[in-house]
Amino acid sequence: AQTVTQSQPEMSVQEAETVTLSCTYDTSESDYYLFWYKQPPSRQMILVIRQEAYKQQNATENRFSVNFQKAAKSFSLKISDSQLGDAAMYFCASLEYGNKLVFGAGTILRVKS
Amino acid sequence: DTGVSQDPRHKITKRGQNVTFRCDPISEHNRLYWYRQTLGQGPEFLTYFQNEAQLEKSRLLSDRFSAERPKGSFSTLEIQRTEQGDSAMYLCASSRGLAGEGEQFFGPGTRLTVL
Numbered sequence: 001a002q003t004v005t006q007s008q009p010e011m012s013v014q015e016a017e018t019v020t021l022s023c024t025y026d027t028s029e030s031d032y033y034l035f036w037y038k039q040p041p042s043r044q045m046i047l048v049i050r051q052e053a054y055k056q057q058n059a060t061e062n063r064f065s066v067n068f069q070k071a072a073k074s075f076s077l078k079i080s081d082s083q084l085g086d087a088a089m090y091f092c093a094s095l096e097y098g099n100k101l102v103f104g105a106g107t108i109l110r111v112k113s
Numbered sequence: 114d115t116g117v118s119q120d121p122r123h124k125i126t127k128r129g130q131n132v133t134f135r136c137d138p139i140s141e142h143n144r145l146y147w148y149r150q151t152l153g154q155g156p157e158f159l160t161y162f163q164n165e166a167q168l169e170k171s172r173l174l175s176d177r178f179s180a181e182r183p184k185g186s187f188s189t190l191e192i193q194r195t196e197q198g199d200s201a202m203y204l205c206a207s208s209r210g211l212a213g214e215g216e217q218f219f220g221p222g223t224r225l226t227v228l
Contacts, residue, residue: 004155037219043221044219044220044221044222045156045204045219046219047216047217047218050216091155091156093155099144099146099161099169099208100146100158100161100169100171101146101148101156101158101206101217102158103155103156103157104155105153105154105155106153106154106155
């Protein structure tokens with residue numbers, strides 16, 4: 001069974017600085033997908049970035065990038081030039097064939113001005 | 114079409130009552146998912162549909178829970194004889210495309226409080 005672990009319950013970053021959120025996962029599949037979702041307070045979850053396991057190149061979306069280490073089953077999210085609007089709960093999730101997402105427990109990101 | 118919608122957004126009920134939630138997915142999406150999220154935790158998968166067929170159900174979905182997607186469009190999730198442990202946010206998501214490739218778009222959720 002898939003498992004996703006986020007070991008940082010809470011992180012803080014100064015505005016304009018860089019922060020990295022950690023995630024490890026376990027899967028028996030060779031083909032799978034990994035995601036980071038953002039859930040602002042009282043707002044709906046939105047996709048930040050996705051990574052396909054068969055692609056070696058790390059995904060990047062503007063200020064968001066991942067460090068995907070397949071052998072280590074690690075999938076961290078780096079947020080550069082942090083903004084106040086980045087404050088939210090961030091969930092790491094994995095998806096195997098069959099379409100159900102498995103989420104980690106989440107990391108609360110606080111951005112200080 | 115502006116995204117996945119869910120109704121109601123909040124529901125307060127007494128233990129033992131039945132409740133029903135509705136989800137309207139993005140119109141061209143053939144897959145629809147239900148998740149449950151308790152406070153401070155990540156969402157947990159409950160069930161999913163491809164068109165009108167319910168293809169997978171989690172063990173979390175007890176006999177008191179039933180979900181339908183009668184015409185492959187909107188879906189309903191019913192909880193019978195609610196218990197206090199059912200209090201949670203119920204999230205709906207939809208996607209399209211081949212297995213494993215479709216990004217899941219989430220609705221705002223229905224927050225259930227069982228007194």
